[in-house]
Amino acid sequence: EKRFDNLENRLENVENRLGKVEQRLENVETKLDTIITILQNRNWPIEFALIQTNTVLVYKDKIQQLKGPIFVFGASGFIGANLFKDIYSVRQDVYALTHDATKAWRLKLLNVPFENIVHCDILSDHSVEEIFDKYKPRTIFNLAAYGAYSKQKNVNLIYETNVIGTVNILEKCTDETVYIHAGSSSEYGFNCSAPKESDPVKPNSHYAVSK
Numbered sequence: 001e002k003r004f005d006n007l008e009n010r011l012e013n014v015e016n017r018l019g020k021v022e023q024r025l026e027n028v029e030t031k032l033d034t035i036i037t038i039l040q041n042r043n044w045p046i047e048f049a050l051i052q053t054n055t056v057l058v059y060k061d062k063i064q065q066l067k068g069p070i071f072v073f074g075a076s077g078f079i080g081a082n083l084f085k086d087i088y089s090v091r092q093d094v095y096a097l098t099h100d101a102t103k104a105w106r107l108k109l110l111n112v113p114f115e116n117i118v119h120c121d122i123l124s125d126h127s128v129e130e131i132f133d134k135y136k137p138r139t140i141f142n143l144a145a146y147g148a149y150s151k152q153k154n155v156n157l158i159y160e161t162n163v164i165g166t167v168n169i170l171e172k173c174t175d176e177t178v179y180i181h182a183g184s185s186s187e188y189g190f191n192c193s194a195p196k197e198s199d200p201v202k203p204n205s206h207y208a209v210s211k
Helices: 001-040 060-065 078-087 125-135 153-170 204-210
Strands: 070-073 095-097 117-119 137-144 178-181
Touching: 001 153, 070 078, 078 095, 117 125, 137 153, 153 178, 153 204
Parallel strands: 070 095, 070 137, 095 117, 137 178
Antiparallel strands: none
C-alpha cells in the first residue's frame, strides 16, 4: 500500500508538471497565432522548412505508392501535422481532418490550401459519412485521440473519441480502403519508455485501455 501511495504521489507530481508544460504550450500557441496574423495582414509569406524544402524525403517512393485520396485524422496534433506535412510535400491529394480548424495552430504554420484542411467530428456518424461520400478516401491514417494529456480527464469522452470515433471511421471503410491506426506507448503501462511491440500490453489508465 505504501508503494502504491508513493506511486500515486509521483504520478500526481508528473501530472502537475505536465499541466505546467501544457500551459506554456498554450501560451506559445497564442503567440504563434498572433505572429501568423501579423504576417498574413502584411502579406508576408509564411515559409517554413516544413513544406518549402528541397530535401528528398526518405519515404517519398512509398508515399507516392499510397492509394489516394488520403485522409489524416487527428492532423492538428504533433504527429498528425507532421505526417500530413510530409505527405503533402510529395502529393496534394491528402487532407488534414480536424474537429476544430480554428485551434489547429500547427496546420496554420503549413503553407497549404484551405481546401486541404477538412472539418470532421468523428463522434458524429453523419459528419464522417459526409466527408467519405465527398472525398472517397482510399488510404486513412487515424491519429485522432483524446486523453493523452493530464487536462483531458473526461472519461466518457476518452472512450467516445478513441473507441466510438474509431468505429465510426471503420464503418465507412470498404474492402478497398487501407486503414492505418496509431496506437500509444501508454498501452504498455509503466513499461512505456521504450517498449517493444512484442512486449505484453498492461494498460493502467482509461486512455491506455481505450487505445
